[in-house]
Amino acid sequence: MNSLFTALIAKRIVATVSALLVVAIGCSAGIWQLSRAETKIALAANLLARQKMPILSANAGPLTLEEASERRMIARGQYIPESAIWLDNRPRPIPPGGSTTAQSGFYLMMPLRLEGKDGILWVNRGWAPRNNENRETLPPVQTPNKVVNIEGIVFAHPGRVFELGSKKIAEAVSGPRIEQNFDLTAEGKLHSWNQAPFILREVEVGTEDGLLRDWAPLTSGVDRHYAYAFQWFALAFAGFLFWLVTGLRQFKRRGFVNGDQG
The missing domain is CATH 1.10.287 (Helix Hairpins)
Known part of the structure; x- marks a missing residue:
């Protein structure tokens, strides 16, 4: 058996x-x-804890990435729109209600000349949709031609996407550029600017400038x-x-x- x-x-x-x-x-x-x-x-909890710390000021003095990372920050200065960089292939942070399809577009990276000091702070101003008929056509965005106050959260970079090869930035910059990724160090060398070692992701919503800033929480995807x-x-x-x-x-x-x- x-x-x-x-x-x-x-x-x-x-x-x-x-x-x-x-x-x-x-x-x-x-x-x-x-x-x-x-x-x-855990990352979301850490980010929330750091955001509850006192708000930093970009105009107050030089800060390291370690000191400012993931903390709230205010900055006062004037944008330099002719040096803007449009980061391509960025999905809309939070899709429209009921939609399951990611809409492709751009992140608008723009340098802000800080008031009262010789310094530049790169700002991720928000997301704008791509023109599906002509991908080289940039979205219409309003940029104030005056000193502005902005608030955001500090990050090391605006996020990266896959890119074939390493692209060198041209020496002559005649206007806004469309790029796949953002290299803070390379931009500093290109413009010979005294830059903050981080970027600021703007959080203000409700501003009618053609950009969306409904950023997805870090817990998205859990x-x-x-x-x-x-x-x-x-x-x-x-x-x-x-x-x-x-x-x-x-x-x-x-x-x-x-x-x-x-």
Whole structure:
């Protein structure tokens, strides 16, 4: 009489190893997705804590990236629109209500000449949609021709997208440029500016300048990670269940055959 162990494992080595691989891969991927979700939650909590610290002033004095990173900051100065950089292939931070399709557009990076000091602060002013008929046509945006006060959150960079090769910035700059990524160091060398070692992502909403600043929270995507984790764990369970059911069927079938021969 065949034992259950023999029917499930000893006579099904290949099936058992395959099932173990499916279970191991599914569980590992599920745990990794849960880890990604927890990391995003922790980053969001850290960002919120830093934003509750006293608001910094870009005009008060030089600050390092470590001192200012992820903190709220105010700045007073005048924009230099002719040196603006439009970062291409940037999805709308928060899609319109009910929409599941990401709308492509630009982030507008513009230097702000700080009032009362010889310094430049690069500002991510917001997002604007791309012209689908002519991708070289820049969105209409209003830029005040006067000293302005802005408020935002400090980041090391505005985010990066995949780019083939390394593109060198031309020496002669005649106006706004469309780029894939923003290199703060390279821009400082190009213009010979005394720049802050960070960028400021503007947070003011309601300003009618043609830009959107409804920035997605850092926890965006957490639900997706949980959904992916559930799918991976479900795959692991399905693999184990398939192995168990097929093994039990074979065990019963062999027991029936042995009973007939007896």
